[in-house]
Amino acid sequence: MDLIRYASLAANSHNTQPWLFQVGNEGIRLLPDFARRTPVVDPDDHHLFVSLGCAAENLAISAEAMGYTCAGTCTDDGIMQFQLGAGVARSDPLFGAIARRQSTRALYDGRPVPNNHLDILVQSAMRPGVRVVLMTDARQIGQMRDLAVAGNNVQLGDPGFVGELKRWLRFNPRAAMAKGDGLYTACTGNPVLPDWLGPHAFDLFLNAKVENDKLARQIASSSGLAIFIGDRAGRASWVETGRACQRFLLTAAQLGLKSAFINQPVEVTPFRSELAVLAGEAGKRPDLVLRFGYGPTMPYAPRRPVSAVLI
Numbered sequence: 001m002d003l004i005r006y007a008s009l010a011a012n013s014h015n016t017q018p019w020l021f022q023v024g025n026e027g028i029r030l031l032p033d034f035a036r037r038t039p040v041v042d043p044d045d046h047h048l049f050v051s052l053g054c055a056a057e058n059l060a061i062s063a064e065a066m067g068y069t070c071a072g073t074c075t076d077d078g079i080m081q082f083q084l085g086a087g088v089a090r091s092d093p094l095f096g097a098i099a100r101r102q103s104t105r106a107l108y109d110g111r112p113v114p115n116n117h118l119d120i121l122v123q124s125a126m127r128p129g130v131r132v133v134l135m136t137d138a139r140q141i142g143q144m145r146d147l148a149v150a151g152n153n154v155q156l157g158d159p160g161f162v163g164e165l166k167r168w169l170r171f172n173p174r175a176a177m178a179k180g181d182g183l184y185t186a187c188t189g190n191p192v193l194p195d196w197l198g199p200h201a202f203d204l205f206l207n208a209k210v211e212n213d214k215l216a217r218q219i220a221s222s223s224g225l226a227i228f229i230g231d232r233a234g235r236a237s238w239v240e241t242g243r244a245c246q247r248f249l250l251t252a253a254q255l256g257l258k259s260a261f262i263n264q265p266v267e268v269t270p271f272r273s274e275l276a277v278l279a280g281e282a283g284k285r286p287d288l289v290l291r292f293g294y295g296p297t298m299p300y301a302p303r304r305p306v307s308a309v310l311i
């Protein structure tokens with residue numbers, strides 16, 4: 001149960017927690033929960049399987065830290081099986097970072113990250129078939145900022161995207177804790193409002209220009225960006241990207257860095273090719289974009305109890 005709890009603390013798109021765990025004699029199976037899809041922002045379930053990969057990595061790190069051997073396999077359908085055996089508990093700083101990591105959607109202080117830490121970040125994300133490209137140059141970050149803001153603008157002009165986002169927003173701590181999922185507004189520095197007011201205030205006050213300006217400032221305040229690119233498209237490959245990404249996020253947390261996703265140029269498909277060119281990977285399909293830097297700790301996102309994700 002502890003391993004599943006740690007797995008559930010992984011990054012996941014819209015905090016839908018699109019996973020189910022099945023415990024058997026041989027170990028733990030990790031399966032997609034398609035009832036938690038977000039078809040507008042993620043029509044091909046790319047983010048869903050990346051999220052499963054993030055959970056898988058937390059599970060594997062926790063198992064080895066807690067004294068199990070843990071051999072994982074993944075089918076082409078993105079279903080994972082972890083075989084657990086008796087091993088020796090070993091200290092792993094990434095294990096300690098699992099509960100501390102968060103997606104920090106705040107201004108960072110712009111301080112550069114030392115080169116040796118950048119190297120550690122890139123090394124940490126080495127997984128078969130996944131590449132990570134770092135950008136720390138202000139001009140490149142500016143180009144990526146413009147692309148992310150353009151993507152944000154498209155998304156906020158799409159009633160389907162806005163409606164889906166609104167369904168996953170939790171406007172106060174009571175709603176966040178009752179559901180145990182979704183995007184709690186305080187995590188993004190937005191107001192806490194009663195349930196009867198939140199959705200109406202969101203409709204009345206959501207302003208693309210204000211949101212775009214905020215995003216632009218957040219990206220400009222970051223020390224660097226990381227772009228993840230998998231060799232292949234498909235569920236098993238997206239799981240690998242998720243595993244690499246979660247290792248990167250945990251390593252960043254362990255180095256005192258904050259991180260957040262800025263996936264607009266991946267989600268708005270016409271922008272993907274330009275993103276690939278900016279990353280020096282023309283013709284490839286980029287999977288994820290992250291920003292990182294030194295910043296404050298924000299309120300943590302809720303999670304559902306283990307009992308809710310067990311089959």
Ligand SMILES: Cc1cc2nc3c(=O)[nH]c(=O)nc-3n(C[C@H](O)[C@H](O)[C@H](O)COP(=O)(O)O)c2cc1C
Nearest residue numbers: 011012013014015047050051102103261262263301
């Ligand atoms: C595949 C994937 C895509 C994501 N895309 C975004 C995004 O575009 N913008 C954003 O602010 N957060 C994004 N997130 C972060 C999730 O919203 C976040 O992980 C979730 O709300 C749980 O919060 P936590 O990371 O603080 O635990 C993404 C996470 C994953 C795994």
